[in-house]
Amino acid sequence: xxxxxxxxxxxxxxxxxxxxxxxxxxxxxxxxxxxxxxxxxxxxxxxxxxxxxxxxxxxxxxxxxxxxxxxxxxxxxxxxxxxxxxxxxxxxxxxxxxxxxxxxxxxxxxxxxxxxxxxxxxxxxxxxxxxxxxxxxxxxxxxxxxxxxxxxxxxxxxxxxxxxxxxxxxxxxxxxxxxxxxxxxxxxxxxxxxxxxxxxxxxxxxxxxxxxxxxxxxxxxxxxxxxxxxxxxxxxxxxxxxxxxxxxxxxxxxxxxxxxxxxxxxxxxxxxxxxxxxxxxxxxxxxxxxxxxxxxxxxxxxxxxxxxxxxxxxxxxxxxxxxxxxxxxxxxxxxxxxxxxxxxxxxxxxxxxxxxxxxxxxxxxxxxxxxxxxxxxxxxxxxxxxxxxxxxxxxxxxxxxxxxxxxxxxxxxxxxxxxxxxxxxxxxxxxxxxxxxxxxxxxxxxxxxxxxxxxxxxxxxxxxxxxxxxxxxx
Ligand SMILES: Cc1cc2nc3c(=O)[nH]c(=O)nc-3n(C[C@H](O)[C@H](O)[C@H](O)COP(=O)(O)OP(=O)(O)OC[C@H]3O[C@@H](n4cnc5c(N)ncnc54)[C@H](O)[C@@H]3O)c2cc1C
Ligand SMILES: NC(=O)c1ccc[n+]([C@@H]2O[C@H](COP(=O)([O-])OP(=O)(O)OC[C@H]3O[C@@H](n4cnc5c(N)ncnc54)[C@H](O)[C@@H]3O)[C@@H](O)[C@H]2O)c1
Numbered sequence: 038x039x040x041x042x043x044x045x046x047x048x049x050x051x052x053x054x055x056x057x058x059x060x061x062x063x064x065x066x067x068x069x070x071x072x073x074x075x076x077x078x079x080x081x082x083x084x085x086x087x088x089x090x091x092x093x094x095x096x097x098x099x100x101x102x103x104x105x106x107x108x109x110x111x112x113x114x115x116x117x118x119x120x121x122x123x124x125x126x127x128x129x130x131x132x133x134x135x136x137x138x139x140x141x142x143x144x145x146x147x148x149x150x151x152x153x154x155x156x157x158x159x160x161x162x163x164x165x166x167x168x169x170x171x172x173x174x175x176x177x178x179x180x181x182x183x184x185x186x187x188x189x190x191x192x193x194x195x196x197x198x199x200x201x202x203x204x205x206x207x208x209x210x211x212x213x214x215x216x217x218x219x220x221x222x223x224x225x226x227x228x229x230x231x232x233x234x235x236x237x238x239x240x241x242x243x244x245x246x247x248x249x250x251x252x253x254x255x256x257x258x259x260x261x262x263x264x265x266x267x268x269x270x271x272x273x274x275x276x277x278x279x280x281x282x283x284x285x286x287x288x289x290x291x292x293x294x295x296x297x298x299x300x301x302x303x304x305x306x307x308x309x310x311x312x313x314x315x316x317x318x319x320x321x322x323x324x325x326x327x328x329x330x331x332x333x334x335x336x337x338x339x340x341x342x343x344x345x346x347x348x349x350x351x352x353x354x355x356x357x358x359x360x361x362x363x364x365x366x367x368x369x370x371x372x373x374x375x376x377x378x379x380x381x382x383x384x385x386x387x388x389x390x391x392x393x394x395x396x397x398x399x400x401x402x403x404x405x406x407x408x409x410x411x412x413x414x415x416x417x418x419x420x421x422x423x424x425x426x427x428x429x430x431x432x433x434x435x436x437x438x439x440x441x442x443x444x445x446x447x448x449x450x451x452x453x454x455x456x457x458x459x460x461x462x463x464x465x466x467x468x469x470x471x472x473x474x475x476x477x478x479x480x481x482x483x484x485x486x487x488x489x490x491x492x493x494x495x496x497x498x499x500x501x502x503x504x505x506x507x508x509x510x511x
Contacts, residue, residue, distance in 0.1 A: 038164045040166045041062075041063045042062040043171065047067070049173060050344045050360040052075070052137065055364075059142065060141075064142055065146060081196070084123070084200050087122040088200065089387075148160040152319075155317040170341070172335075172343075173342070174309065175307075175346055183269055185272050206225070209231070213300075214243070219391075220385065220386050222387065223257075223387040235264045237268050241263070246393065246399070249391055252430070255428075260388070279297055280298070281293065307325040319337050325346075332362065332374065339370075341366065344359060347359075350383075384456065394444070394459060395443055408435065409434070411492075413487075413490035415430060418489055420486070429449025433446075440495075441466065442462055449486075
């Protein structure tokens, strides 16, 4: 049996963990998928955003018309877009594997790892042992709870497969109302498909500030048919080859939908069951989330975990941060560092974009934390005038006792970029007065919408007047 200093399971963030600091250690890297490099590179963040950019261009035609420019959308050449995207990504993945296989100190094992005992892994017929083991096995799409006829396998997809399809479907039904559903609804609708989004609950992008999720649903609803409070009960094939979905709402009423493609975007499950964690004594929650402390250590001292399999946040920037913590701690188990999960931001690359960091208004009310709220419309700053912006806004929430931001929520153009200075302010403990007046804000650039929202917070604060002051800059 081969023995290693470190064994890493999963080639996504797990592969990035093995940097030059490990060069004097013998490392095993195990990957069960034929594709090397994990979700973000091959079927997640990166290819989806590469579809979103052409979708943004296609969607801009209707925006242009409002500004007096007569553009025409002819068609999206799906095979060309797909081949361009994967023509770039697939070689990166293959090159990454090739480079790794040529690393002097790393042995790549192709197969599914499972524990035999706390220090031993089985990978097919192979058995390896390691002093320390890192679990970086990620997550996968949650399968539908209803049977899908085998004959429909090429028409009922998840995010793993949908980006590789051969042609743009005419009618798309998306099941789910989270990040994946929101981003693919934008892509397919912009490219000209007729999109119906069916969600089990009555909110899209649950977990966002209520004002954002309501405004987002309204905006997306202008381009996509949105059906809430319904779940699929049956999926069958029609004679003409289309997919027939029957859904049922809370009152037991049934609805029929017909599609050329169905995207199941109903959430993700963590890849932990194949690991046989019981054999190693690693604690895992009933939903499959491996339990770790802030040093990324499991309850078994030499076993660490990071990323989707153990994190509360299924986001690549969080997996990367946890990977950096785990890398340090594997190398310095007696001098560990912790992952900072205080201000984890996220962005949804749909149309409109949504981005947020920190607490929502409803959370602060529930927690009884005093707060001031300011809302600033994009349409009321100079760049927003140029955009003729309608309906997009920044919502900031701060604690008036120390003027620190508690939450920032943005829906609109470049939200994923505009949120960054707010993340920075929260991470580096910058106060609202310092942030708003302690620096120049380029005029007439879009970040003035953030500047004005910050000033709105200060203006909203009328001590003794009301418990939760709000600046209605609308
Ligand atoms: C469609 C989509 C879009 C996304 N967009 C974004 C985005 O814009 N921004 C963002 O921050 N996040 C995004 N995410 C989330 C992001 O992709 C994940 O949070 C991130 O990739 C998780 O990384 P990881 O290293 O934990 O797992 P992964 O990258 O999934 O790597 C885990 C690897 O482990 C392997 N594995 C699993 N079990 C075993 C086993 N027993 N033995 C051997 N190998 C095993 C898997 O095959 C996989 O290759 C997106 C996700 C999806 C699905
Ligand atoms: N831009 C990004 O950062 C990005 C993009 C994509 C994914 N991700 C990550 O991946 C995670 C998973 O995304 P996701 O969208 O798959 O999951 P999600 O958990 O965000 O959303 C799942 C949605 O499906 C709905 N749903 C569940 N069961 C259903 C059913 N039977 N019928 C209809 N609707 C049903 C839920 O109500 C919910 O709205 C996200 O939470 C996010 O962390 C991030």
